[in-house]
Amino acid sequence: xxxxxxxxxxxxxxxxxxxxxxxxxxxxxxxxxxxxxxxxxxxxxxxxxxxxxxxxxxxxxxxxxxxxxxxxxxxxxxxxxxxxxxxxxxxxxxxxxxxxxxxxxxxxxxxxxxxxxxxxxxxxxxxxxxxxxxxxxxxxxxxxxxxxxxxxxxxxxxxxxxxxxxxxxxxxxxxxxxxxxxxxxxxxxxxxxxxxxxxxxxxxxxxxxxxxxxxxxxxxxxxxxxxxxxxxxxxxxxxxxxxxxxxxxxxxxxxxxxxxxxxxxxxxxxxxxxxxxxxxxxxxxxxxxxxxxxxxxxxxxxxxxxxxxxxxxxxxxxxxxxxxxxxxxxxxxxxxxxxxxxxxxxxxxxxxxxxxxxxxxxxxxxxxxxxxxxxxxxxxxxxxxxxxxxxxxxxxxxxxxxxxxxxxxxxxxxxxxxx
Numbered sequence: 001x002x003x004x005x006x007x008x009x010x011x012x013x014x015x016x017x018x019x020x021x022x023x024x025x026x027x028x029x030x031x032x033x034x035x036x037x038x039x040x041x042x043x044x045x046x047x048x049x050x051x052x053x054x055x056x057x058x059x060x061x062x063x064x065x066x067x068x069x070x071x072x073x074x075x076x077x078x079x080x081x082x083x084x085x086x087x088x089x090x091x092x093x094x095x096x097x098x099x100x101x102x103x104x105x106x107x108x109x110x111x112x113x114x115x116x117x118x119x120x121x122x123x124x125x126x127x128x129x130x131x132x133x134x135x136x137x138x139x140x141x142x143x144x145x146x147x148x149x150x151x152x153x154x155x156x157x158x159x160x161x162x163x164x165x166x167x168x169x170x171x172x173x174x175x176x177x178x179x180x181x182x183x184x185x186x187x188x189x190x191x192x193x194x195x196x197x198x199x200x201x202x203x204x205x206x207x208x209x210x211x212x213x214x215x216x217x218x219x220x221x222x223x224x225x226x227x228x229x230x231x232x233x234x235x236x237x238x239x240x241x242x243x244x245x246x247x248x249x250x251x252x253x254x255x256x257x258x259x260x261x262x263x264x265x266x267x268x269x270x271x272x273x274x275x276x277x278x279x280x281x282x283x284x285x286x287x288x289x290x291x292x293x294x295x296x297x298x299x300x301x302x303x304x305x306x307x308x309x310x311x312x313x314x315x316x317x318x319x320x321x322x323x324x325x326x327x328x329x330x331x332x333x334x335x336x337x338x339x340x341x342x343x344x345x346x347x348x349x350x351x352x353x354x355x356x357x358x359x360x361x362x363x364x365x366x367x368x369x370x371x372x373x374x375x376x377x378x379x380x381x382x383x384x385x386x387x388x389x390x391x392x393x394x395x396x397x398x399x400x401x402x403x404x405x406x407x408x409x410x411x412x413x414x415x416x417x418x419x
Contacts, residue, residue, distance in 0.1 A: 061137060063133055064130065064133045064134060064137060067126060067129055067130040067133055068130060070126055071123065071126045071127060071130055074119055074122055074123040074126060075123060077119055078116060078119040078120060078123060081112055081115050081116045081119060082116060084112055085109060085112045085113070085116065089109070164203055164417045164418050164419035165200065165201060165202055165203050165417075165418050165419075166200070166201040166275065166415050166416065166417050166418065167198075167199075167200055167201070167415070167416050167418065168198070168199050168200075168201065168214075168216075168367070168413055168414065168415040168416070169196075169197070169198045169199075169413050169414055170196070170197055170199075170367070170411050170412065170413030170414075171194075171195070171196040171197075171411065171412065171413065172194070172195050172196075172371060172409040172410055172411030172412070173192060173193070173194050173195075173409065173410060174192070174193055174195075174371070174407050174408050174409030174410060175190050175191070175192060175193070175407070175408060176190065176191045176192065176193050176222055176223060176224055176405055176407055177190065177405060177406040177407070177408070178224065178226065178398075178404075178405055179404045179405055179406050180400075180401050180404045181224070181379075181398065181399060181400060181401055181402070181403050181404045181405055182226045182397055182398060182400060183400050183401075185228055185229065185231060186226045186227070186228050186255075186397035186400075187226060187227050187228065187229065188226055189225040189226055189227060191223040191224060191225050192223060193220070193221060193222045193223060193407055193409070194220075194221045195218060195219065195220040195221070195373075195409065195411075196218060196219050197216050197217065197218030197219070197267055198216050198217060198218070199214050199215060199216025199217075199218075199267060200214065200215060200216060201213070201214040201271060201415075202214075204274060210272065210273055210274040211270060211271065211272050212270075212271050212274065213268075213269075213270060213271070214267070214268070214269050214270075214271050214285070214287070215266065215267065215268045215269075216266070216267055217264070217265070217266055217267075218264075218265050218266075218267050218289065219262070219263070219264060219265075220262070220263040220265060220289075220291065220348075220373075221260065221261070221262050221263075222260070222261045222262075222263070222405070222407070223258070223259075223260050224258065224259045224260075224261075224398050224403075224405065225256070225257065225258040225259075225398075226256075226257050226397035226398055227255060227256045227257070227397070228252065228255035228256075228303070228397060230251075230252065230253045230254070231251075231252055232249065232250065232251045232252075233249075233250050233252075234247055234248065234249050234250070234310075235247070235248040235250065236248075238309065240309055240324040240325050240326075241323060241324050241325050242324060244311070246309040246310055246311045246312075246318075247309070247310040247311075247312065248307060248308075248309060249307070249308040249309070249310060249317070250305060250306070250307055251305065251306040251307075251308075252303065252304075252305050252332070253303060253304050253305070253306075253329070254302065254303050254304065255301070255302070255303035255332070255397065256301065256302050256303065257299060257300065257301045257302075257397045257398050258299075258300045258301075258398075259297060259298075259299050259300070259340070259398050259399070260297065261293060261295075261297050261342065261379070262293065262294050262295050262297075263291040263292065263293055263294065263346070264291065264292050264294055265289040265290060265291035265292070265348065266289065266290055266291075267287060267288075267289045267350065268287050268288060268289070268290075269285045269286060269287020269288070269350060269352075270285065270286050270287060271283055271284075271285045272284045272285070272286075273356070274356075275356040275358075275365035275367070275415045275417065276356065276358065276365075277358050277363065277365065277417070278358055279358065280355055280356065280357050280358070281355065281356045282353070282354070282355050282356070283352075283353070283354055283355070283356060283367070283369070284351075284352070284353050285350065285351070285352040285353075285371075286350070286351055287349075287350050288347055288348065288349055288350060288376070289347070289348040289350055289373075290345070290346075290347050290348075291345070291346050291347070291348060292344060292345055293342055293343065293344050293345075293346070297340065297342045297380075298340060299338055299340040299382055299398065299399075301332070301333040301338055302333065303331075303332045303333065304329045304330060304331060304332060305327075305329075305330060305332045305335075306319070306327065306328045306329055306330070307319075307325065307326050307327050308326055309324065309325075309326050338382060338383075339382065339383050340380065340381075340382050340399075341380050341381050341382070341383075342379065342380035343377065343378060343379060343380050345377075346375055346376075346377050346378075346379065347375070347376040347377050348373050348374065348375055348376065349373070349374045349375075349376050350371065350372070350373055351371070351372045352369055352370065352371040352372070352411070353369055353370060354367055354368050354369015354370060354411070355367070355368060355369065356415065363416070363417070364414050364415065364416050365414070365415040365416075365417075366412070366413075366414060366415075367411075367412070367413045367414070367415055368411075368412050369410075369411055370408065370409065370410060370411070371408070371409045371410075371411050372406065372407070372408050372409070373406075373407040373409065374405075374406055374407070375403065375404070375405060378402030378403055378404075379399060379402060379403025379405070380399050380402070380403055381399050381402060381403075382398065382399050
């Protein structure tokens, strides 16, 4: 049973992990109107920002570095041209009497002046482009900081414990496992039990851990059953109605017993994990349910017995002589008057694990899981009125040890947050 619950709990965790690792898409527009699409897997806010930064900011910063290098190169060329102009002017002053030299120098000065004008225009254009790129970079940085803040707040809101109280309803059906409540030679029959509850859950008790308290009212129905295969047993020292000693031979046929119990209870439990409206989450609940038995439960039994007497001294076996106490196919439960005593109050231990799954169309969270209920106190007992022919082996099948049962249940429910 423990292995089954571990496997089910592992499947629940795998389902939750899969639901939280789906790929998402972020869309936006650049300054020139182009649509940008960034696909990423769910992660931290920093992971999302880095995805955008890699495709936008890093590319723009590479462009800025290239423009800065071009500006520096143009500035160096412009400085060199101005230096050459100064040298030509100096040569012109020194060669004022030579007309040929003056003409050559004037031509060279005109060429350098034209080159300086072109370089200046290119430099102005490049500086203007660099300024625009830097302005775009600053704008993107501001936008990214804004996105980082919004996503951080949203992420913290998603990942932080739910702050609002809840109201939930749940119902379940499961097997009734009798455990030590039935001993050999009785055979345990597996039956079904039903339960339903409505409960209120507080907001998280801790800022850093999703734990809350739940309490409500619920109904539980338990159906128990067992049967005993046909068998025969002997008992020495039996005294018949004539006070003669003999060996009693008992035969038991078609024994069955059933018992139905109804409880009204108040489940009180700690819940680890909270319902989240936009993603799957898991939960575990641990608690107890004080319950009151309602109705008048009665053990329903059916089966016959036969009693024969063997007298060794005469080597004879007598049967079907009611005057001596020997009967055939008599109703066991009617002859022995079975009495059932069910405890009015009981306390059940509860353990539940499962997953919360949001419903997209309505603001309600579905919860699906498995629950185990175990009675901490005894359910009750049965006894017979002694009519002088009872054997220890003929005790009742159910409630032999007070009613120790295990009730694993599949449950489903709905949770509504009050905020």
